[in-house]
Amino acid sequence: SGQAFSDSLIQALTGQDYSIDFKMSFTDFTLSDSYSLADSQVDMHLENGLLSFSGSLVDGIFDTASGYLELDIDENNLFGFKAKGYIKEEMDLLVTDLRFPLPLMNQFMDVPTFSFTDGLIEGDVLITGPLSNPSLYGMAYCQSYEMTLFYLPDQTITVKNVALSINDHSLLVSRTPLAGYSEADGRYFFGDVSVDIILQGLGVETFDVSININDATPVDFWLPVILDGGGEVEIRGDVSGYIDFAVNAGKPKLTTDITASSMLIDFRLDEELPSWCYDKTQGPPAMDITLTTGHDVEFYYPEKDSPFINFTLAENRTARFIFEDGVIRTDGAMALKTGQVYYFRNDFIIKEGSVDLSERNLFGTESTLPVVLNLRAEITDYDSDGNKVIISMMLQNATLDNITPRFSSTPAKSENEILSMLGQSVLASGALDRTLSLSSLARFAATARETLTRVGVLESNKNYSITGIVRSSLGLDIFSARSNILANVIVDALPGEITGRADVSMLARYLDRTSLFAGKYIGNDWFVKVRLMLKADSNVRLSKNVGHFLAKDLILDTEISLDWDTPMGTLSVFTQPQELSVFDILDTIGFSVTRQIQY
Structure with missing residues (x-):
């Protein structure tokens, strides 16, 4: 009763023997990701500093004077374990029969680009040291766990027979074989993975997942980038090699050393990105991408549906892209295998060329991709006498925001003759003619629409x-x-x-x-x-x-x-x-x- 509780409280405050009984109820306790705690009630008894408690999901005792604790949490709870030891300024606690669902880790990591979807950790852990920053020692095991990465869309990674080593503040999963499945196209992929977690206090300081994908079973890799000023870059294709995703002090970073095939690079995103991609407070993840080209790596500018220029990169060329604070820096050079340059309604076929990734800003701002082009492209046309003319377009140290071509032909013709054959002079003269005809205006408008x-x-x-x-x-x-x-x-x-x-x-x-x-x-x-x-x-x-x-x-x-x-x-x-x-x-x-x- 209320009177008995108040009397016991007065006795406790005055140093007399006391005994207090009370109950604690838990209802509608939920976490994100649909995790919830079943409604439960715990009966608690406090007598002269010794607290005992029992309920459907938890039992134990705690001595407030010595800090001694015995605790048994039922595995039907969100997680379960048994613990025995001391909790004071210095901890000395042995945790046994630990059963911890890995998806609960997502609650402690504000990392939307990575998540565990399944898995259960079991093991024993010794916790010692200061209460504010204890050390952990032990071994844990996981029969199987599943995880997903934002950069590997519609693909689930499965790892089996996992051993987790716990030493001081480090939790380490040594390199273990993995298998994966793509819901989009039904492909399987294989490789290995390691996980390294550093704890600081009661939180996660560093989280690092390192993946190697076998060359014979590439994965679908998607890398959308939002640049300062509203620019967009999309890289998507099949990749194999090294992919590392880490979070250090709350800042995520993606590092790769991959070989790409069937890859598309362009400057417009078709898919809507989640809201966190536009979060200015956190900013986009930093990236350090080393990429080696395989078969069919294509580049489109300004976007794949209607490009001014598109080309396929030669195989076995390596480039590096570093993205930090909304700015892209690049390094490397790549040869062009083939491609097209669209110039005044003519498709020039690229015969040879290269891409130089130098420290130049694409649009004149610090938030764009530096690309310097050197190439030769050709088109076949015919003069007024029906003779075949091979027209060559040359770009030398050109950039995507400043493409100024030079022309030559075989047999040799003047540049005005070449431009006339290409149709440029019709627009130029018509646009300057005061008696501009409606048909010429329509031609100009149609070209402008394109x-x-x-x-x-x-x-x-x-x-x-x-x-x-x-x-x-x-x-x-x-x-x-x-x-x-x-x-x-x-x-x-x-x-x-x-x-x-x-x-x-x-x-x-x-x-x-x-x-x-x-x-x-x-x-x-x-x-x-x-x-x-x-x-x-x-x-x-x-x-x-x-x-x-x-x-x-x-x-x-x-x-x-x-x-x-x-x-x-x-x-x-x-x-x-x-x-x-x-x-x-x-x-x-x-x-x-x-x-x-x-x-």
């Missing part, structure tokens, strides 16, 4: 998703298709006319400058490429000099090449037939040897 689409001002047609499906269905390593049908239809539908358009058929007008590019690895060292391009022929008398497709005024330009990577360089066998016949293919065959020196 430009706005490519820089993300207008919504793109998501053509990368379509080409990705085609590439996967045909088993290709590289595939891209581009069409200017929309721009051609807009121009054709408006009154007035542009010089030369009335001289070609409707089919030729609509399919003008449609291009297709495909590539496939054959083994480790061989690579075959096919390029097709359609171009409207405004002069029918050219038909005897060039190959045509579907109509006499629609030129089909074809190039097929086979590259062989050798220690001495790349040997290429190519052909540019006017028609897809055996005789024409053999009649236009050629050879080249390329060796790139980087310094």
Whole structure:
């Protein structure tokens, strides 16, 4: 009763013998991740400094004078153990029959990029030392645990037969084999993992998970980066090698030394990121990424749906990316295997080139990716007499925010003649002409729409998703298709006319400058490429000099090449037939040897 409790309390305060009985109830006790404590009641009895307690989930005694404790927490609780020893300023406590669910560790680590999803630790631990910062000694075991990483989406890592060594403030899981499964594509992967946890006081000071993925079973790796100023970078592909995720003093860091294949690098995120990625108080995780290229590592700028430039990197090249405080620093150089540069509605095919990752800022701010380009790209066109002209575009020390090309041709022509063939002069003269026609304005607007689409001002047609499906269905390593049908239809539908358009058929007008590019690895060292391009022929008398497709005024330009990577360089066998016949293919065959020196 209330009177008996108050009398006992007065006796305790006055130093007399006393005895107090009371109850404690726990209801609606929940943690995040759906963990909850069953409703329970504990009967407590305090007599002359000795506290005893018992209930459905906990039993024990505690001597307030000596600090002696005996405690038994039922395993049906959130966690269970037995403890016996002393708890005062200096601890000396033996914990036995420990059963601790690993997902509870997530409650003590504010690390949304990593979590345990299953697992139970069992073992014995001796706790000694100051109450504020005790030391732990013992061994624990886990039959199996599962964990996930934000950077390995839709993939679960499983580790079995784990031994946990506990020494002072360190909890160490030595390197143990792992297996994993991807819910997205059903792939399995294998490797090994180690875990190192450093305790400080009653919290976790350092948490480090180190993973090695076997080369034969890569994982799907996703690295989204939010830059200061709103910029975005996305890296996604299959990787193998070393992946380390650590949290030190509350600051996360991702470190890798990986080999990548089937990887895409671009500057727009398609998927919505969780809110913590935009948390300015904590900031994004620091990163130190060492990446070695394998097959099919592609780069798109400004984004994959409508790039100005895209290229595939050569194999066995290494680069390093360091991201700290919203700033990216890079190191290394990579050779280009192939790719495309889109310039005034023309797709130039990259023949050779390199990417130099130097300390330069992409957009003129400290928050962007430094990329310096040196390359040579080609396109085939025809002069007014029907002669084939190979137009070369050169970029020298160009950056993604300042692409200023130079042009040459075979046979040699002036730059004005080359630009006229490419169609640039039509826009330039029309834009400056005071008597600008509606058709010329439509051409300018259609080209402007494509430009706005490519820089993300207008919504793109998501053509990368379509080409990705085609590439996967045909088993290709590289595939891209581009069409200017929309721009051609807009121009054709408006009154007035542009010089030369009335001289070609409707089919030729609509399919003008449609291009297709495909590539496939054959083994480790061989690579075959096919390029097709359609171009409207405004002069029918050219038909005897060039190959045509579907109509006499629609030129089909074809190039097929086979590259062989050798220690001495790349040997290429190519052909540019006017028609897809055996005789024409053999009649236009050629050879080249390329060796790139980087310094």
